[in-house]
Amino acid sequence: MSQSAPVAQAAISAESMRGPVAGAESAGESALGGEPQYDLRRKPRVAESIIQGFLFLCGAISILTTLGIVYVLGRESLLFFANEEVNLLKFFGGTEWQPAISRFGIWPLVTATLMASLIAMAVALPVGLCIAIFLSEYASQRTRSILKPILEILAGIPTVVYGYFALTFMTPLLRGTFGRDIVEIYNTASAGIVIGILVIPLVSSMSEDALSAVPGSLRQASYGLGATRLETALRIVLPAALSGVAAAFIVAISRAIGETMIVAIAAGAGPNFTFSPFRAAETMTGHIVRISGGDLSYDSFDYNSIFAIGLLLFLITLSLNVLSQWIVRRFREEYE
């Protein structure tokens, strides 16, 4: 009863609304006893349902992509580990990656990846954060409107161009600075620094978004208490935006780990278990590119092995991305 009342109401109002528009028609109908003759039930519309179904499929393709990635990486990795010479202990315990002579230690590739990423972060985090603070707290509207497009250009340059830059500019620069005997032609330091330059725009723009989202009242209160601009920026605004800044850092690390072309061009071709940034060492992504760039036959050992490396890479970057989303959700300061 309570449910039917509004429906009746709606029917009446629909009737009255249509009255003047379709006057003759409704006059004829009301002669049949005054009951509303309009069928107000939702009409089944086949075309609409088909469209909705198609649109759902479009959305579902993203799920299929993820499933595809997991299936492909998982299946080929299983084939890799199914080989009797390989096992997880060797994979995670060995320090030599030479599949040709059955050495399957992943560590040389992982250390090179971590080293390049660490160097990149040492460049990108301070510079990116400083740029973000400058843009958000110091720069005038006019300065921002000049600087942000420059950063966008930096972000839009293809990574292969950065690779070229690393090999033809950064490496000679490093070799000139530290000596040609110390710095090899291919080295992780050069690749790492250029990856750092590559992710600066990412760090600065994501951090700046977080800093700008801090309400102005906090800044005003801080100034009112006599704090300088620097103290306000570092002790009030930055802590308030910390979750966003931390998320930016983690996304940047994930991006640096997954970066491929720079290390493929500048870091060296050949797994090398070393902790010296000036020596050639191949990262996970660099290894995948080099192996798959040659003539690779399906189901060969090399073919399966790059999928195992890919799976590890996927898991690392995915967990970093999930971590960054979790940090934003968990530690975000709400001011509204």
Next chain:
Amino acid sequence: MMAVHQQHSAARPTDGLMPSGPAYREQVVARQRRGRLWAVIFQAAVLSGIIALCALLFNILNQSFGYVAIVNNIDPAELAIDGVPLNELTKDQLVGILEANVSAGLMRRYEHDMPFSQRSSENVHELILERVVEPQVQASWGLFESVFARGSIFVEAEERFPGSDVYFRSWLTTSFISKSQSSEPLRAGVRTAIFGSLWVVAITILFSFPIGVGAAIYLEEYAHKERLLNRLIQTNINNLAGVPSIIYGMLGLAIFVRILEAFTSGAIFGVGDQSTANGRTIISAGLTLGLLILPLIIINGQEAIRAVPSSLRQSGFGLGATHWQVIWHHVLPSALPGILTGTILATSRAIGETAPLVVVGASTFIALDPSGPFSKFTVLPIQIYQWTSRPQDEFRNLAAAAILVLLVLLLTMNASAVLLRNHFDRGQASAYRSIYKNDCCHKTSRSDRIRSN
């Protein structure tokens, strides 16, 4: 402010409550000094970013132009007949020179490719340069040196390569753009790679634009946000945007190149190059990049659709339009500029993408233009990668010139995206959008940044 405080300190009721005294004043000065120091540091950080960009551009320009030292196998002056220089000879004379200097087999091959009677004299002249004169680059110098240390270049070239021809060369020329790949740096060009890039990007857009916009419409207009499946799709899309591009390459290698080989090689349609039929074709690459930029297009599309005010939808429903009619006639036209801007930015990302295409198997050396979606291909970034990986300097110069081509292409696309945004923002039906504009653009730029390499 301090001075004011002290002048009136006697009359102030806050006397004794507010800090004062020389120790305090010193502290304030120190704090302000620290503030100024850090302001300089922040500015230096900004400056270092700009310097990095300038260094990158300088480096590329520096390598694209400059002096080269060239040694010819046979001096063109020796080929002159009766004092008439090579480039003024008639065609018959040129053919005669060619005949006298190359093997009969090669002549037959040229005749087979295109009879000499049909060739122009420029063409024969080019063949002579290629086969008889055979210029070889011995060394190349950067633009910076070429401008500021000209003298020493000539001296050095004379010492190291006696008899060499030293002249200023721009590696980026019209013939560089119009010629196909060659193992000779002086004659190599990027036409094949440009065509490859255009083909791949065309497939990418055809695949990802309809699907991406469709998914964005579904998520914004149809999906109930509370339902688990829809939440899963949304989370999933955000995560996909952070997957390294090389992983997409491996996905493409396993799915498109291998499992769908019959389709991607064109075998089931009876087209494609039958002799080397495998799945390493344009369509595999296009679909792989399509999957790669799909999350970007969806996220951008969602933001554009979200920025359409709901009053527009409500008035459409109020007039009795169906859900799809409201979307097609009202929501999409209003959201289109935002969607297109996002798509162009995603496309420029696809054009610069290298790693997934190496994995999918873009061919490294291809001299024939791609003829369709099922042909083998190479793209500009791969060409750059290949040239950069070569040890010889002259290939670095080629790579720099190819990078300039790529950057100009990307700049054109990004500029058109900006123009499009501005054009529609100033357009008539966008009075309401100006309210939402800042919000929309803010978010759009943010989602661009959440992209993997």
